Amino acid sequence: MKSRGVAKALGANGFDASQESPRADESESLREKLSGPASKHVAGKGRSEFDLIARLRRIAATAKPRLVIGIGDDAALVRERTGQTLAITADMLVEEIDFRRQWTTARDLGHKALAVSLSDIAAMGARPRWALISLGVPQEIWRTDFLDDFYRGWFALARASGVALIGGDISRTPERIVIDSVVLGETRRAIMRSGARPGDLLFVTGALGGAAAGLHLLMTNGVEEAHENASFRPRRTSRADRRLIRRHLRPEPRLSWGNYLTEKKLATAMIDLSDGLSSDLAHLCRESGVGAIINAEAIPIDPLIAKSSLRGEDPLRLALDGGEDFELLFTVRPRDIRRLPRELDGVRAVCIGEVTARRRLVLVRDGHTLPLRPGGFVHFHSR
Numbered sequence: 001m002k003s004r005g006v007a008k009a010l011g012a013n014g015f016d017a018s019q020e021s022p023r024a025d026e027s028e029s030l031r032e033k034l035s036g037p038a039s040k041h042v043a044g045k046g047r048s049e050f051d052l053i054a055r056l057r058r059i060a061a062t063a064k065p066r067l068v069i070g071i072g073d074d075a076a077l078v079r080e081r082t083g084q085t086l087a088i089t090a091d092m093l094v095e096e097i098d099f100r101r102q103w104t105t106a107r108d109l110g111h112k113a114l115a116v117s118l119s120d121i122a123a124m125g126a127r128p129r130w131a132l133i134s135l136g137v138p139q140e141i142w143r144t145d146f147l148d149d150f151y152r153g154w155f156a157l158a159r160a161s162g163v164a165l166i167g168g169d170i171s172r173t174p175e176r177i178v179i180d181s182v183v184l185g186e187t188r189r190a191i192m193r194s195g196a197r198p199g200d201l202l203f204v205t206g207a208l209g210g211a212a213a214g215l216h217l218l219m220t221n222g223v224e225e226a227h228e229n230a231s232f233r234p235r236r237t238s239r240a241d242r243r244l245i246r247r248h249l250r251p252e253p254r255l256s257w258g259n260y261l262t263e264k265k266l267a268t269a270m271i272d273l274s275d276g277l278s279s280d281l282a283h284l285c286r287e288s289g290v291g292a293i294i295n296a297e298a299i300p301i302d303p304l305i306a307k308s309s310l311r312g313e314d315p316l317r318l319a320l321d322g323g324e325d326f327e328l329l330f331t332v333r334p335r336d337i338r339r340l341p342r343e344l345d346g347v348r349a350v351c352i353g354e355v356t357a358r359r360r361l362v363l364v365r366d367g368h369t370l371p372l373r374p375g376g377f378v379h380f381h382s383r
């Protein structure tokens with residue numbers, strides 16, 4: 001079995017203690033709601049998904065000609081003979097874990113399946129070119145027009161972003177849909193997670209917390225109104241609620257920003273916000289060997305949250321730990337700030353803090369300095 005072979009290759013014990021993994025903290029309730037109780041997700045031997053990735057990365061770390069980076073960034077980078085660099089990324093969407101069939105239309109799911117990978121390509125500063133999509137589908141779905149609608153959503157985004165479908169695979173699953181999306185992009189110059197230096201300023205595009213707020217709305221209102229194989233129609237909800245739900249179901253990859261930042265040599269490091277700002281910032285800082293200080297007041301909390309019917313959630317926590325906003329987090333040298341546009345295609349970028357030599361993440365809120373712990377989404381926690 002594949003998994004046993006990997007387990008053997010990884011050896012019986014331990015993991016690199018320098019790899020930080022999210023710990024229990026005040027955001028536990030948000031995480032539990034988004035990913036279920038932590039105990040359900042503890043993998044064998046108590047390792048987190050990040051521990052496994054760190055070990056795989058060490059095992060795979062043999063120098064290969066033209067491989068710029070394999071495991072460890074938003075996408076792998078391979079230098080082509082033309083001088084261009086190829087960016088390659090893979091993402092899975094699993095029913096009940098990454099989406100619920102009763103909350104999304106097939107069309108929106110097709111959009112999202114491609115959007116999550118385009119976001120990784122954007123985070124490398126590359127232009128998406130080719131895609132492969134593999135589907136595991138239960139028999140009862142195969143007989144419906146679900147897949148036609150899925151591909152309608154997928155191709156609409158592919159056309160708009162210049163991506164060609166070049167392959168994939170189809171398999172049958174017992175009951176749930178599984179999607180595996182691979183996208184390849186090209187760039188002359190890639191931006192990695194590892195380029196941030198002390199003194200660089202931290203920027204984020206768009207607004208944060210909206211996708212997590214949308215997911216909360218679906219979790220609290222969606223279930224009653226849901227019906228099999230159809231979209232959740234939030235009739236009794238407000239326009240703000242509907243727009244937040246849309247933020248969750250139809251993320252918009254920031255391709256223009258990613259591309260502009262590489263072309264103009266503006267960003268020193270970049271990552272997309274899939275797990276949540278607090279966790280993804282930790283990834284960027286660890287890869288760069290730096291820390292960061294974040295100004296809570298500067299974080300662009302999605303203004304729709306205040307207008308929505310969502311109650312009992314701290315909007316700042318949603319912005320810090322809520323995942324799937326698919327905005328870009330990037331760093332800029334102070335001398336380059338004046339060249340940074342305020343907005344691109346109607347999407348703003350704002351400064352939220354600064355990179356520090358001290359390898360700690362801190363949040364300044366109401367004049368107090370607090371540790372900023374990674375509290376974003378995790379599939380498997382460490383014990």
Ligand SMILES: Nc1ncnc2c1ncn2[C@@H]1O[C@H](COP(=O)(O)OP(=O)(O)O)[C@@H](O)[C@H]1O
Pocket residue numbers: 053056070071072073074075076090120274275
């Ligand atoms: N099962 C796996 N085998 C090999 N590499 C993996 C695996 N899962 C994730 N990775 C790699 O680990 C890195 C981080 O992945 P992930 O946590 O999914 O981050 P991202 O938010 O960029 O998708 C990426 O380089 C990814 O390709």
Ligand SMILES: Cc1ncc(C[n+]2csc(CCOP(=O)(O)OP(=O)(O)O)c2C)c(N)n1
Pocket residue numbers: 034035091092096097098099100116215274275322323324377379
């Ligand atoms: C039914 C359902 N429950 C919970 C979530 C929340 N959620 C699932 S995956 C995820 C984070 C991003 O997913 P991941 O697989 O880690 O993507 P990657 O970081 O690898 O790009 C979040 C916030 C969801 N989208 N749908």
Ligand SMILES: [Mg+2]
Pocket residue numbers: 074091116120274
């Ligand atoms: Mg990703």
